[in-house]
Amino acid sequence: QNAPRRGENVAARLELTFEEAAFGCEKVVAAPRIENCPACHGSGSADGVVETCSQCHGTGQVRSVQNFMGMQMQSTTTCPACGGRGKIIKNPCPTCKGKGKVRRNRRVKVKIPAGVDAGQSVRVRGEGCVGANGGPNGDLLVEILIRRHPIFSRQGTDVLCEVPVTFTQAALGARIQVPTLDGKVDFDLPEGTQTGREFILREKGIPEVGNSRRRGNERFTVVVETPTHLTGEQKELLRKLDGTIEVSPKRKKFIDNLRNLFG
Template sequence: GGGRRTNPNAPQRGESLRMSLILSFEEAAFGCEKAVTVERLEPCGACQGSGCAEGTTPEVCPDCHGTGTVQVRRQTPMGVFATSSPCSRCGGKGKIIHQPCRECRGAGAVRKRKTIQASIPAGIDNGQTISIRGQGNAGKNGGPAGDLLITITVRPHEIFRREGTSVLCEAPITFAQAVLGAELEIPTIDGKVKYDLPEGTQSGSTFRLKGKGIPSINGRGRGDQYVTVYIETPRNLTKEQKEALRKFAETMGDENYEERKGFFGKGKKKR
């Protein structure tokens, strides 16, 4: 029996590193450049990754002849069985370093702290991961380095919420603004924009600001912003304000409140 053996001295790709990065709502929306610091394995500068002291070379293991494995044959009543196991003499490396490098102690790599500039694409969302090629741990035997994988966490915004490329928010308006209409200044991720609120706007109405949402991560346009308005009930009215409000209410009839008339009218019994 047996399987395909891997040459332990062949170039091997380094392991990828993972880290997390916290962004603000706006940074995730528009993209940004971030300096991130990682600890990674880099090729030893003293031995150039060989693991050997200067002027020396490794010896090919005489037991496994550089394969890193040895075969053990056993005679059984069923026949001869052969099994492979890591070579105990070289530890499965296929070579023996008699004079290891003092800097890396024969490992061929040293751990260093590295600061890397990460380009965060516009439109990235919470939980998504970006990959920076070749910024992970060093490879072995001259193999390529692994990648740096950065998982994004977006801090919640005090006003906005995100659904896909859409931005959602709620805006308080006064009773007078809802009745008479008004010009509102609505916050967006681009700054404040003006919106003409129509007369007779109902609490809970939603309107759209086209193109004021999140840029698509593939660079194809932007989403929209949806603003839901609600009427904020005033508090701490003065005596004069309350009296004026009562007089106003006395002038109103059911014809001015279509939804109220329909809701409370359903509960009346027919005679």
């Protein structure tokens, strides 16, 4: 009853942008917690007088002996005089109504480490509820949520994105611009790139938590966009072009499979 006990933890949630989670930041989080009442300094008494309960001698529990069908039954129950607290306060503090504790809304500065991911919690030691009988405070646990990014998603420390290119860029190769967390970078798309092909930009990903000099990669996927709304003239040019191109390996294999299956 009178042993020191650690205070309870307090949970909070914090929504970050993709970049804030990747590179870390400092945020202020609303975190209500139970503290010692400032008016009575946690005693619960308006005049500072707290007596030990004479009925239970401060243990908060009383033993009673009952006769039950000729047998002596011993049981332990919560002390009715002090309600289990072991103390009697004759003149309770009006601020906390004798509880000694109050709930306070606080705003706590939280340092978010680079690389933190959605669903992880950042622990702030000692920012939880006050402990009992001189026990330490609990902690504040801030659960991380990450807002959707218009371009990037992540898989662990790797950044993923899609880069649309034209049919001609994919066929002929081109210098394209690829977005990364550090800004746009030039990339030489090789000739004959197929749609869905993935390229890797080393160390353009997200830093590791606690070791921010190590970063994941960016993996971007090329998406070839088929031209639409072609004019008659453009269509004619494409037909002429198509007649001169030999069948590509994937299509050749597909045609062979069709023939084997259906004759």
